Amino acid sequence: MTKIETDITLIKNILGKIADPELPILSIVDLGIVRDITVNNGIVEINITPTYSGCPAIDVIDLEIRATLEANHIKNYRLIRSLSPAWTTEWMTESGKQLLKDHGIAPPLPLQAVCETEYFQRDEAIACPLCGSYNTRMISRFGSTACKAQYQCNECLEPFDYFKCH
Amino acid sequence: MLAYVLHLADNALVAGHRNSEWTGHGPILEQDIALSNIALDLVGQARNLYQYAATIANDGSTEDSFAYLRDAREYKNCLLVEQPNGDWAQTITRQYFFSAFQQLYYAALKGSADKTLASIADKSLKEVHYHNKWSAEWIIRLGDGTEESHRRMNLAVNKLYQYTGELFEAAHYESELVKENIAVDLRTIKEDYYENINKVISTASLPLPGNTFMQTGGKTGLHTEHLGYLLAEMQFLQRAYPNANW
Numbered sequence: 375m376t377k378i379e380t381d382i383t384l385i386k387n388i389l390g391k392i393a394d395p396e397l398p399i400l401s402i403v404d405l406g407i408v409r410d411i412t413v414n415n416g417i418v419e420i421n422i423t424p425t426y427s428g429c430p431a432i433d434v435i436d437l438e439i440r441a442t443l444e445a446n447h448i449k450n451y452r453l454i455r456s457l458s459p460a461w462t463t464e465w466m467t468e469s470g471k472q473l474l475k476d477h478g479i480a481p482p483l484p485l486q487a488v489c490e491t492e493y494f495q496r497d498e499a500i501a502c503p504l505c506g507s508y509n510t511r512m513i514s515r516f517g518s519t520a521c522k523a524q525y526q527c528n529e530c531l532e533p534f535d536y537f538k539c540h
Numbered sequence: 541m542l543a544y545v546l547h548l549a550d551n552a553l554v555a556g557h558r559n560s561e562w563t564g565h566g567p568i569l570e571q572d573i574a575l576s577n578i579a580l581d582l583v584g585q586a587r588n589l590y591q592y593a594a595t596i597a598n599d600g601s602t603e604d605s606f607a608y609l610r611d612a613r614e615y616k617n618c619l620l621v622e623q624p625n626g627d628w629a630q631t632i633t634r635q636y637f638f639s640a641f642q643q644l645y646y647a648a649l650k651g652s653a654d655k656t657l658a659s660i661a662d663k664s665l666k667e668v669h670y671h672n673k674w675s676a677e678w679i680i681r682l683g684d685g686t687e688e689s690h691r692r693m694n695l696a697v698n699k700l701y702q703y704t705g706e707l708f709e710a711a712h713y714e715s716e717l718v719k720e721n722i723a724v725d726l727r728t729i730k731e732d733y734y735e736n737i738n739k740v741i742s743t744a745s746l747p748l749p750g751n752t753f754m755q756t757g758g759k760t761g762l763h764t765e766h767l768g769y770l771l772a773e774m775q776f777l778q779r780a781y782p783n784a785n786w
Binding site: 424426427428429430456457458459460461462493494513514515516517518520524538540 | 556570571573574577578580581582583584585587588655658659660662663664665666667670673674676677680740743
C-alpha cells in the first residue's frame with residue numbers, strides 16, 4: 375500500500391471510533407455521515423454530510439472530528455460539508471443496521487420498499503426488534519429524533535423506535 | 541440573488557418558528573413531537589439558505605444576523621407562513637398549504653442552474669415529503685371527522701386559502717433569475733398545486749373555496765401585523781443582549 379492509502383485507512387479507523395451524539399451505539403462511519411476521505415499534498419480532506427437539514431448533532435460531530443484528529447496529531451486537514459447527494463439510509467453499513475437492531479431500534483428498510491406517497495398508505499411492515507414479529511403498528515410518523523418514527527409491537531406490546539427510511 | 545435566497549430562507553424560518561410555538565403545547569405528546577420535528581427540519585433548511593446568503597452578501601453578515609437583526613420590512617417570506625397558529629385546524633392547514641407548495645417547489649429547484657440551491661433543494665425535499673403526508677392526513681381525518689372538527693377545518697381552509705395566491709406571484713427579484721434558470725418558474729407548478737390541494741380538500745369532504753381575493757405583499761416586505769409580533773419574540777434575546785451566546 376502507498377503511504378496515502380495507509381493514511382486514509384488509518385484516518386477511517388480513527389473516525390470509526392467517533393460515536394454519533396444521538397445514537398451513540400453507531401459511529402459516524404456506520405451512519406454514512408463520513409462520505410469521503412482524500413489526501414492531497416499532505417492535506418487530509420474529510421467530506422461529511424448531515425442526516426437531516428436541522429440535525430442538531432452535526433455541529434457536535436464537526437467538533438468531535440476536529441478534536442479526534444488533533445488528538446492523533448493530524449494537523450493538516452480540511453472538513454467539507456456537502457448536501458448533495460443528499461444523505462440516505464442506504465448509506466448505513468450492514469453492521470450499523472445490526473447494531474441498531476441489537477439495541478432495540480428497528481433498522482431502516484431498503485429504500486424502494488417504503489417512501490409511499492399515497493395518504494394513509496401503510497408502510498411495509500416493520501419487524502419488532504425484540505420478538506421479531508411483523509404484527510406491529512405505527513404510533514407516530516415522528517419520534518424521539520428527526521430520523522425516527524414510533525412503533526409498537528402488537529404481539530409483545532414493546533414500544534420501539536423505527537429508523538425511518540430516508 | 542441575495543434577495544431571492546433570503547426569500548427562500550425567510551419562508552422556512554418563519555414557518556419553522558410558528559411550528560416551534562407548539563413545542564410543549566401539543567394536544568398529545570406524539571403530535572407535539574411531530575410539529576417540533578417539522579419545525580427542526582424547516583429551521584435547518586433556513587440555516588443552510590442563510591449560510592449561503594451570507595457568502596453571497598460577503599459583507600460580514602451571518603446566518604444569525606439575517607435571522608435576528610432584520611426588521612419586518614426586510615423579511616421576504618410569504619404571508620401564509622406568518623399567520624398565527626390559531627387552533628389545531630389552522631396550524632395543520634397552514635402547514636399543508638405550505639408543504640404542498642414546498643414539495644413542488646423544491647422538486648423544481650433541484651434542477652436549478654445554481655448548484656448550491658439545487659443541493660439544498662435535494663436535501664430538503666426528502667423532509668418535505670413527510671411534512672406533506674402528515675399534514676394532509678390530518679386535514680382528511682378532521683374534515684371527514686366529527687361535526688365540530690369538520691366545522692373548524694372548514695373555517696381554517698377558508699381563512700388561509702386567500703394566502704395561497706401569493707405563492708405563485710413572482711417578485712421582481714425572481715423574474716430575472718427565472719431567465720437564468722436559477723429560480724423556479726412559478727407558472728410551471730401552479731396548476732399541479734391547486735390540483736393537489738383541491739383533491740385533499742375534497743377527500744376531506746370539505747367544500748372548495750370559490751374564487752376569492754388573494755392577499756399579497758409578503759415577498760416584497762409588506763406583511764400582515766402578525767410578523768412583527770413573531771419577530772419581537774424570536775429576536776428579543778439578541779436585541780436585548782447583543783451577541784449573547786450559549
